[in-house]
Amino acid sequence: MAMLDIKNLTLEISEGDTTIKALDKVSLSVNSGEIRALVGESGSGKSLIVSAICGALPAKWKLTADRMSWNGENLLSMSTQQRREVMRRDIAVVFQNPQTSLDPSVTLGEQLEESIPEEFVKGQWFWQRAKHRKKIAISTMHKVGIKDHNTYLKSYPHQVPSDIGQKFMMAIALVAQPKLLIADDPTRGMEPTTKTQILKLLTRLNQTRALSVLFVSHDLLAIASMSHTMTVLYAGQTVESGKMKHIKKRPLHPYTKALLDSAPSFRKDLPPKSSLPTLKGSIPTLQHLPIGCRLGPRCPRAQRECVVTPSSRRIHDHIYSCHYPLHREVK
């Protein structure tokens, strides 16, 4: 059963007298115990979805959805109090940029200890509790792979390198033992060894504690190695979603195929230095979104019908929205 279930999420931003649909009928669900990857290039609205789930969007942006629920409870009609409770205990978020999302005026240690829920801390007296709190903080740091806890507990966010900051964000997110972790591009700019470490950590937590992960990224290599299911976004529309295995083996949407082709590591038969297959053009900006299927102008298979937004179709649990998917012949 889906823990997080989002259906037809639409986000409209009004600027003066024009309205932009930044997200257009996005559907996404995360089942318990699965790692779901959310793939998309920059400007596809990945981070907007993350903000929408945690309720961090500006109030004047209009957010509508047919369904947006967490364990059966509607997130949109929830009171602020309830929502905050859910966000504190059940859903944890690792934001994109550690340097800007950590509090610059407080040491990392204090920030980490602050996010430990009271009921985890044992001890009757305040000194016992403080001691236990510190113990939890240190063991969490070790878990995410920070070895030198003494230095980093006392340092401020600007003093630590960005990969440590990233791991710290993870530690803060994981210390409350959430049921769902939303990781917004947690491996960006990391070197391969650290990246593998982080991915292994997520996989391990997923297996041992049945933590569900929503992994938001455009690093296909990382995604393909760990996630079970994948949702592909393009310019605010869900393009394809389904099991990782199926999508990798037989992508149905032209965009997914282009995305998979763009990573040379996926293909063993590619001769070195040959040119990579690409889609022409670049990602449209929010102000100049094409109508209908937003891939339209860049799509090699586009036809006249593509100016109408394609409805999503389903083959078993593989959902795609395209008028001319790859398994069908184009006339």
Place this chain on the structure above:
Amino acid sequence: MTHIMQVKELTYCSENNGNGKRGFFRLGPINLNVDKGETIAVIGENRSGKSLLAKLLVGAIPADGGDIELNEHKYAARFAKRNEQKKRTRDIRMILQHSSDSMNPAIPVGKILDEPLRLNTDFTKEERKRFIEESLLKVGLLREHYYFYRHMLSDGQQQRVALARAIMLEPKVLVADEPFAALDPSIRSQTVNLILKLQKEMGMAFIFISHNLGIVRHIADRIIVMENGNIVEEGKTETLFRWPQHPRTKKLVMAYSDLVPKQSLNE
């Protein structure tokens, strides 16, 4: 095979303020030969001195010692004279990591591209303009982009402008610091293709730093592995990926292949 660039005993020490105090980061001594038309990838952990090496090669940071020989033209890496420096700016060009940050937001693309020409060539104004338009076409932009400002361009286009600026003076060697890191997958492949094409046309050597071992494996002829400011391993791409020798290389290659093997497409 003739080397077009030879680097001998290049050293650098941070915090070296002339009074004999030795700092905490030492680079080198580094020896490196670059052949014509060759692609060399530099890989390594963060803080291993990769970016520093790139900056030393182009002369953005003066080195403490050593020689860089380019096309039978010798530059003492330490005491760069002005006219030598000028020759060097023509022969080695660089693409910086954040191409958008390296462009002046207040002047249009044409002006940005005009600057290196004005400083390094004797072209007249009209010749320069024509030349810039040709370069823009070469990297897959349009003539109109001459009048565009930075904020009007997308990431990929900005990268193209940075590339145009780098290849305009027809350098022998192009140095790039993580040119693909900030790009999205589809734009990244476009850039890779473009660089491959230009390299084939112009026959320049290309030295680049990257974390993306998939791309490294795809386009590099040779790989240099760095750790703590030293080159710890150097070799042909396939050899290095198949039989890594140094522990650092092993670690990097392992980390990469950990992600790869499960994903042959036709399983």
